[in-house]
Amino acid sequence: MQKVVIIPTYNEKSNIEPMVHKVLSIEGDYHLLIIDDGSPDGTANIVKGLQEKYSSRLHLIEREGKLGLGTAYIAGFKWALSNGYDYIFEMDADFSHNPDDLNRLYEACEKGADVAIGSRYIKGVNVVNWPMKRVLMSYFASMYVRVITGMKIMDTTAGFKCYRAKVLNSFELDKIRFKGYAFQIEMKFTAWKMGYNIVEVPIVFTERREGVSKMSGGIFYEAFWGVLSMKVKSIGKKYNIAS
Numbered sequence: 001m002q003k004v005v006i007i008p009t010y011n012e013k014s015n016i017e018p019m020v021h022k023v024l025s026i027e028g029d030y031h032l033l034i035i036d037d038g039s040p041d042g043t044a045n046i047v048k049g050l051q052e053k054y055s056s057r058l059h060l061i062e063r064e065g066k067l068g069l070g071t072a073y074i075a076g077f078k079w080a081l082s083n084g085y086d087y088i089f090e091m092d093a094d095f096s097h098n099p100d101d102l103n104r105l106y107e108a109c110e111k112g113a114d115v116a117i118g119s120r121y122i123k124g125v126n127v128v129n130w131p132m133k134r135v136l137m138s139y140f141a142s143m144y145v146r147v148i149t150g151m152k153i154m155d156t157t158a159g160f161k162c163y164r165a166k167v168l169n170s171f172e173l174d175k176i177r178f179k180g181y182a183f184q185i186e187m188k189f190t191a192w193k194m195g196y197n198i199v200e201v202p203i204v205f206t207e208r209r210e211g212v213s214k215m216s217g218g219i220f221y222e223a224f225w226g227v228l229s230m231k232v233k234s235i236g237k238k239y240n241i242a243s
Helices: 013-023 041-051 069-082 099-110 130-148 165-170 181-193 217-234
Strands: 003-009 028-036 058-062 087-090 115-119 163-164 199-204
Touching: 003 013, 013 041, 028 041, 028 069, 041 058, 041 069, 041 130, 058 069, 058 165, 058 199, 069 087, 069 163, 069 165, 069 181, 087 099, 087 165, 099 163, 099 199, 115 181, 130 181, 163 165, 181 199, 181 217
Parallel strands: 003 028, 003 087, 028 058, 115 199
Antiparallel strands: 087 163, 115 163
16 A cells, blocks of 8 residues: 655745655554755755655655645645555644654554544543643643534644545545634535545644744634635535435
């Protein structure tokens, strides 16, 4: 089974080299696709240098400018599907997601999950080095999404996931609307409405070690109002139910 991990980057020069080495050292023959949005700090050049060592397993898509998390993942999904990968992962570049948990997400899919989510909230609150204000904001954001959408997922905003290829193949990827924080919610909501088996795997989320967070007020604004809009537009909409 072919597995690829997709990591979007913007100014991650301090994290990208150790992340590449770590992911590609994990047992399971993972491949890695970096999608760089024109990082002015030279992130893409570091990846290019590493491709000499990992020529068949490390891939790079360079985009012009900061085009948004959602569009980066959509580009990555299309690339992965066109290259025949069976399992497609999302994760951050900053080590907030532990690469050692990739195999746990994969095993959940092997046992029957269509989407496996690395969940911070399925067993209490497992977040390290976040200020309490941010923990509460994140936790109650997930609660808000559950109330509005009806999903039973505890970590609705999680960005550490594994998809079976059939899930992404069945999505109309060009119709995914959101680009920022709400992108993760929309993807889960679509999979849930289509009847896919979504499983949460408990993880510990650790605040980034290096670099600067990409979170902003605009991202939270999109998520708050976007969830309401998404729910309203889903009423009466027909979803192709997974078989």
